[in-house]
Amino acid sequence: MIKWAIIFAIIAVVAGLLGFGGIAGAAASIAKFLAVLALIIFAIFLVLGFTVAKKVT
Numbered sequence: 001m002i003k004w005a006i007i008f009a010i011i012a013v014v015a016g017l018l019g020f021g022g023i024a025g026a027a028a029s030i031a032k033f034l035a036v037l038a039l040i041i042f043a044i045f046l047v048l049g050f051t052v053a054k055k056v057t
Contacts, residue, residue: 001041005034 008031016024 001034001038005031005038007031008034 008027012024012027012031015021015027
């Protein structure tokens with residue numbers, strides 16, 4: 001998911017440099033959404049990992 005966020009961020013930068021404002025804005029918002037979603041999923045798995053590890057050991 002981070003891979004796709006980086007790809008959309010690069011697309012946003014290139015589109016912004018070439019003057020495609022609408023495409024750049026859309027790609028930037030998609031990249032931001034994917035990055036936040038990846039961080040949320042990471043935090044959930046981190047908490048689950050700590051709680052499950054305590055119950056298993």
